[in-house]
Every structure is written in C-alpha cells, then in structure tokens.
Amino acid sequence: MSSVMVITVDGPVAAGKGLLSWRLAEHFGLNHLDSGMIYRATAARLLDQGDDPTDEAAAAFAAESLEISDLQRSDLRLQSVGQAASVIAALPSVRAALLRMQRRFAAKPPGAVIDGRDIGTVVCPDADVKLFVTAGLDVRAKRRFDELVGRGQSPVLAEITAEIAERDKRDMERETAPLRQAEDAILLDTSELDADQALVAALKIVEQQLKAPAKTSI
Ligand code: C5P
Numbered sequence: 001m002s003s004v005m006v007i008t009v010d011g012p013v014a015a016g017k018g019l020l021s022w023r024l025a026e027h028f029g030l031n032h033l034d035s036g037m038i039y040r041a042t043a044a045r046l047l048d049q050g051d052d053p054t055d056e057a058a059a060a061f062a063a064e065s066l067e068i069s070d071l072q073r074s075d076l077r078l079q080s081v082g083q084a085a086s087v088i089a090a091l092p093s094v095r096a097a098l099l100r101m102q103r104r105f106a107a108k109p110p111g112a113v114i115d116g117r118d119i120g121t122v123v124c125p126d127a128d129v130k131l132f133v134t135a136g137l138d139v140r141a142k143r144r145f146d147e148l149v150g151r152g153q154s155p156v157l158a159e160i161t162a163e164i165a166e167r168d169k170r171d172m173e174r175e176t177a178p179l180r181q182a183e184d185a186i187l188l189d190t191s192e193l194d195a196d197q198a199l200v201a202a203l204k205i206v207e208q209q210l211k212a213p214a215k216t217s218i
Contacts (some may be wrong), residue, residue, distance in 0.1 A: 129209040
C-alpha cells in the first residue's frame with residue numbers, strides 16, 4: 001500500500017455515497033471529495049451564463065475555469081443543477097478537465113475518500129479500496145424525497161423517481177467514463193440499511209480489503 005490511501009465510492013443517484021464517504025474519511029483521517037459537486041458547479045456556471053449544457057466548448061471552458069468559490073454555492077443541490085450536471089458530464093472535454101483536478105486531489109497526503117461515478121474505474125484505478133454503493137430505485141427516490149421535504153420543499157415522489165431513473169440512464173449509457181462497477185470494487189447494497197448500518201458494513205469491507213494481500217501482476 002502506498003503512503004497515500006485512496007478509497008473510491010461509486011454508485012447511482014441517492015445511493016447514500018455522500019454521507020458514507022464523508023464518515024469514512026472522518027474515520028480514517030483522510031480528505032473527502034464529493035466529485036459530483038464539481039460537475040454540478042460546472043453546470044451551475046453554464047446555467048448562470050444562459051449557456052446550453054450541450055454546448056461542449058462553453059462547458060469545457062466552465063470546467064477549466066472552475067474556482068473553489070464555485071464549489072461553495074448554495075444552489076448546487078437543486079434537481080435542475082443535477083440534471084444539467086449529468087448532461088455536461090457526458091462531454092469528453094469536460095471530463096478531461098475535471099479528471100486532472102480530481103487526480104491532484106487524490107494524490108495529496110494523507111489521501112482521500114472520493115465519491116462519484118467513475119472514480120474506481122477511471123479517476124483512481126489503483127485505489128486501495130473500491131466500493132460500489134447502490135440501493136433499489138424506489139428506496140433511493142424515497143430518500144431524496146424525504147431530504148427535499150426536510151429542506152422545506154414540496155416534491156412529488158413520482159417526479160423524483162423519474163428524474164433519478166433518467167439521470168442514472170444517462171450516466172450509465174454515456175460513452176466516456178460511464179457509471180459502472182469496477183471489476184475489483186466490492187458491492188454494498190444499502191436498500192435495507194440506515195446510514196449507521198451502511199457505515200458499519202463499509203468499514204468491514206474496507207478493513208478486509210486493507211488486510212488482503214497486495215495485488216500482483218505477472
Ligand atoms: O453525485 P451527484 O448526483 O451530485 O452528481 C451529479 C452528476 O454529475 C451525476 O448525475 C453525473 O452525471 C455526474 N458525475 C459524473 N462523474 C462523477 C460524479 C458525478 O459523471 N465522478
């Protein structure tokens with residue numbers, strides 16, 4: 001194992017990756033990056049300028065000129081920003097610009113927990129531990145619904161379910177870095193688990209993987 005420890009947490013929308021990754025990072029004293037936020041921040045910049053999210057040149061420019069302050073915007077969690085993020089996320093030049101940023105983050109000691117869609121497959125293929133976190137569509141939609149209600153919004157469950165399904169489909173079917181489980185990632189289905197139980201299950205997987213003999217190639 002290298003002196004920088006990297007744990008990747010990939011999976012579909014609202015699988016519980018964000019909180020789980022943050023808690024894993026706390027537990028192991030690592031940095032945490034929610035990579036979805038950089039796609040969301042890029043999309044938010046484009047929407048501000050009135051640019052079309054399918055305009056690749058404008059989207060790539062927004063990705064290359066992303067600043068730390070963009071990641072602190074309060075509107076990044078809006079459903080509309082998430083949808084636009086998954087549109088720009090399919091553009092190869094946007095992904096290339098954001099890839100460099102994510103790899104720099106992963107390489108900073110003492111290491112990081114990074115959650116997203118392609119972290120174990122593309123961004124950090126040599127990570128120490130890879131998790132693929134998922135849950136049934138209905139469970140994920142209900143979680144997102146409860147989260148929005150908690151924020152004082154009045155969402156419609158059927159609309160949330162359809163939006164999540166649409167975003168997952170786009171993320172899985174794009175040509176560049178589609179959402180998929182890395183061959184060496186361990187699957188964690190959180191359908192029947194609350195956040196504390198998911199953390200216990202994830203810690204068990206991470207501890208087991210860290211103890212496993214180092215991978216060899218011949
Ligand atoms: O995770 P979150 O829902 O915040 O991500 C927003 C969008 O950003 C996703 O739907 C996906 O299209 C894109 N994304 C990605 N690769 C990542 C993280 C997010 O394509 N590593």
